Amino acid sequence: MKKLVNDARLYLGVARRIGYTMTLGMFNSDRRNSLLSLYQVYRHQQNPEDIIPVDPFIIPKTDVFELLGNDHATCEGVYECGFGHTTEFELKVISNLVKKLNPKTIFEIGTFQGRTTLNMALNTEPDAKIITLDLPSSDLDSTQMKIEEGEIRYVKKESSGERFVGHPMAYKINQVYGDSATFSFAEYENSVDLAFIDGSHAYEYVLNDSRKILSIMRTGGLIIWHDYTNWQGVWSALNELYQTDYQFKNIRHIGGTSIAILEVV
Ligand SMILES: C[S@@+](CC[C@H](N)C(=O)[O-])C[C@H]1O[C@@H](n2cnc3c(N)ncnc32)[C@H](O)[C@@H]1O
Structure with a gap:
């Protein structure tokens, strides 16, 4: 109500x-x-077929990290970004956060092509591991809760993680498959230093994923959400968690991005 x-x-x-x-x-x-x-x-929510394939913006790109010289992360494929990806700037923000926090275990919900997964791998120590969970296309019609119409295209794909498959950093990445609503998170309890929540953007899923991820975090770890400002399901769920659940009262939105973060205490 x-x-x-x-x-x-x-x-x-x-x-x-x-x-x-x-x-x-x-x-x-x-x-x-x-x-x-x-x-x-x-x-960004149109059909890919409706988009004019030629990029009219010919001026070379830069961002405040490059301009101010405080970019400590190593990044790949920053500007190869389209539907379903973090923006160029957001990818750098996440990569710099990862570099700074030096997490040993990362859990991502929503692999897609693995662009953020790869960049998180690039910015961790050699012994770090990243578990990335993705919904297989074959499970699209049998998810426990309803996913948004506009995100079906991210689920329907030939494969997940093509950005890191065959990459020298791939050894750090463990791909797991399933629906985040039914996936068993128990074995990761108290082991995750950094989590990236970017699976389904439906309200019920964001609530589910946020609570499940919180249950596997180590104290002092960091949760990162994508699309807080882009999808109603995400902002409704995060606003609700922020307002009603003391465990989420310290969520912060990183201005100029659609990223929200929570340091777990
Ligand atoms: C927007 S894409 C993720 C983008 C990726 N994190 C990145 O930064 O490039 C969303 C992904 O979440 C996955 N997904 C959607 N619903 C899911 C669910 N219920 N459980 C697990 N993964 C889900 C989709 O298959 C898709 O690969």
Whole structure:
């Protein structure tokens, strides 16, 4: 009921703002920028076939890490990024966090092509291990909870982890398969130093994955969520956890990214 009221408030608030932005707000540059941000979000949720394949942005890329010289991480495939990936900047943020925290055991929910998995492997010590869980395409119709329509395309794929398969860092990575709602996390209890939650973005899944991951974390470990600002399921679940569960009261959103983090105490 509380969620229903919150959702209704959210929709009404957004509808009012969009109404203003599409009329009088067009004369306000902040409003025009907000519209552009919204467009960017939906652009990433289109069908890949609808996207013009030629990248019109020919100017070489850089970011604050490169400009300010405080990029300590080693990265690969940063700019080879598209649907279902962390952005260039987010990948660097995650890689730098990994490099700084030096985790021995990492658990990721949602392997996809393994771009973030590989970059986490690149920034850990030789004896670190990364377990990455992915839902096999064959299990798409038998998940315990409903996944979002818009994420079916990330599940339906020939293989998981092609970015790291055959890479010298692949020895650190252990691929496991299953539905995060039914997967047995028990054997990892109290062993994970860093976790990356980026599986299903449906509200129930984000709640499930957050609680399951918390149950396997070591004290002092770090949980990282992707897509806090991009998917309603993610922000509804994280807002709820933040507001109602004391174990999640220290979640923080990293500004300028869709990443949320929690240091486990
Ligand atoms: C957005 S992609 C992950 C992107 C990847 N973490 C990265 O940074 O490049 C989401 C992944 O979660 C997986 N997934 C979706 N629902 C899942 C579930 N219930 N259990 C496990 N994995 C799931 C999908 O198969 C897909 O590979």
